[in-house]
Amino acid sequence: MVQTASTMLSLGVKRQIFSLPDLKRKKSLACRFCRRSRVVGDFLCNHCPYVKHVADVLAKLTKEYQQRE
8 A cells, every 4th residue: 555645634624615426426515514513524445455444333433423413
């Protein structure tokens, strides 16, 4: 694997409005989450060995946080 410098923004930075296609190829606007106090986005590659290794843990964590709403 090639080491790549992180381009993560500092915590607390105001997010910009953007849109991404959802799994059904429809656009999902970030505005949908505007009323929530925190939004976390993961951009993952489903064939990456590291992602495969943590996929189950990420799915469990996501379900736990979705129940907190």
